[in-house]
Amino acid sequence: MVKTVSEFEGHTEGPWIIATSNSYRRVLTERRGIAVACAVVQGSDGHPDLHFPNGGENGPDARLIAAAPTLLAENAELLKDLEEARELLENSEPPGPQAFGFRRVEPHHEKWIERRDAFLHKTAPGIAQSGERDE
Numbered sequence: 001m002v003k004t005v006s007e008f009e010g011h012t013e014g015p016w017i018i019a020t021s022n023s024y025r026r027v028l029t030e031r032r033g034i035a036v037a038c039a040v041v042q043g044s045d046g047h048p049d050l051h052f053p054n055g056g057e058n059g060p061d062a063r064l065i066a067a068a069p070t071l072l073a074e075n076a077e078l079l080k081d082l083e084e085a086r087e088l089l090e091n092s093e094p095p096g097p098q099a100f101g102f103r104r105v106e107p108h109h110e111k112w113i114e115r116r117d118a119f120l121h122k123t124a125p126g127i128a129q130s131g132e133r134d135e
Contacts, residue, residue, distance in 0.1 A: 008067070011060035012036050027065075036061050082123055089116050 015030045026038035040051045054061045 008060050008064045011064045012054050086120060086123055089120060
């Protein structure tokens, strides 16, 4: 389990792509073409190896790549939790005078409704998964 993203602090900013030229494959940044991971041949034994320019095998890029399966699984759990939260909030009302039969809506209740509606819009199905949002 990844407890904090600070262990990846300093990683090469994405998005990352897999680039090829003939038989040489490497991971680069999409915009600037900075190497994240590339294959090298070890002079000592002639075997292929991965080279991480940003900190080597213990650097933030290598740790981020190694943590990808865990991050993906945790992201899937968070999306599931987010959908459950959406379902709970969709038809909820703030506690207050309405619960006791009063008609007056207090200003903080209106603010709660605005925040709830903003959250529901921001996390609408399809938006949360694609990462696209109206700003």
